[in-house]
Amino acid sequence: MTRTITLSDGKKIPALGWGNGSGGMNRNPDKALSAGVIALKAGIHHIDTAQIYLTEVAAAGAIKEAGFTKADVWVTSKLGKQGLSVDPKTIRENVQGTLDQLGFKPDLYLIHNPFVAEAGDGNIAKLWTILEDLVQNGPLEGVSLGVSNFRPQDLKEILAVAKIKPVANQLEFHPYVLTHLQPVLDICSANGIVIESYGPLTPVLRHPTGGPLKPILERIAQRVSKEAGKTVDPTSVLLLWTIQKGAVAVTTSTREENIKTLASVDGLPDLTADEIKEIEETGRKVHYRHYREHMEKDFAVPDLPSDL
Numbered sequence: 001m002t003r004t005i006t007l008s009d010g011k012k013i014p015a016l017g018w019g020n021g022s023g024g025m026n027r028n029p030d031k032a033l034s035a036g037v038i039a040l041k042a043g044i045h046h047i048d049t050a051q052i053y054l055t056e057v058a059a060a061g062a063i064k065e066a067g068f069t070k071a072d073v074w075v076t077s078k079l080g081k082q083g084l085s086v087d088p089k090t091i092r093e094n095v096q097g098t099l100d101q102l103g104f105k106p107d108l109y110l111i112h113n114p115f116v117a118e119a120g121d122g123n124i125a126k127l128w129t130i131l132e133d134l135v136q137n138g139p140l141e142g143v144s145l146g147v148s149n150f151r152p153q154d155l156k157e158i159l160a161v162a163k164i165k166p167v168a169n170q171l172e173f174h175p176y177v178l179t180h181l182q183p184v185l186d187i188c189s190a191n192g193i194v195i196e197s198y199g200p201l202t203p204v205l206r207h208p209t210g211g212p213l214k215p216i217l218e219r220i221a222q223r224v225s226k227e228a229g230k231t232v233d234p235t236s237v238l239l240l241w242t243i244q245k246g247a248v249a250v251t252t253s254t255r256e257e258n259i260k261t262l263a264s265v266d267g268l269p270d271l272t273a274d275e276i277k278e279i280e281e282t283g284r285k286v287h288y289r290h291y292r293e294h295m296e297k298d299f300a301v302p303d304l305p306s307d308l
């Protein structure tokens, strides 16, 4: 079974995605290509790439080398250079860069972060309007538009002018950032904007101790293992939690064994409502973020400990 999430424009995005922008693949197209082939063959038919990763060519190459066609695979890319001059010609050229690198249209195109538009009042809104125009009358026809690392103020700015609302906001999303993200989540929920979670495994892999979720995730992993009849680890529990919260889980690995574990999440039984609640309530008591450069700028973090 492939779990999917329906976007506000009706498209169904696979709920589990594999990214080629981390794990040593960023700016390393050879590694992104070989790991991409493994991920696709393992059954993850959703690649997350971006201009600034320099891995768009590798994403397209992996689809071909794995023996798939574009129709078999969901591809997200992102408009990425920082401080772009917000004029139609510059933006069109940059969008064309993605189309040339991929050799096809992505399914979803995101503004990588609010700082892609050069600083200036109203520039994020202007950038959104130019992208809308490229969807309505240009080379992005049929492509879903979204954003990434957008804070409340950025979302409000584009929603005030949007003819097409963003379908997704890709953020670091896991239980330890829930309290901080609540204002963003509220705006997204009110406007049908799906959360795409990057860094979903941070509580298990990057938090120095694992924090208060560690024993809870381990206990739930044992419960799910019994039901599934095979060993299920806490990383899989976190990915199930992410997806059952209605977010797309954009994870990654370059190791075949770990990729197979990630791909197997689609076949696992659901967490119970009580398990989802326990993870969420525990996570909300902590603030721990791995990627800090965008979401902590002019968006106050809560006064919470990073561990209990």
Ligand SMILES: NC(=O)c1ccc[n+]([C@@H]2O[C@H](COP(=O)([O-])OP(=O)(O)OC[C@H]3O[C@@H](n4cnc5c(N)ncnc54)[C@H](OP(=O)(O)O)[C@@H]3O)[C@@H](O)[C@H]2O)c1
Pocket: 018, 019, 020, 021, 022, 023, 048, 049, 112, 148, 149, 170, 171, 197, 198, 199, 200, 201, 202, 205, 235, 250, 251, 252, 253, 254, 255, 258, 259, 261, 262, 291
């Ligand atoms: N929009 C943005 O600004 C933004 C920012 C960051 C990331 N992203 C996207 O999100 C993708 C994923 O980001 P992320 O790396 O932060 O995601 P993550 O899911 O939190 O972490 C992935 C890491 O987990 C490890 N891993 C995976 N499965 C594992 C397992 N079963 N056991 C132990 N370790 C495991 C992998 O290492 P191994 O390779 O060693 O297995 C990998 O380096 C990126 O590639 C990119 O496409 C977007």
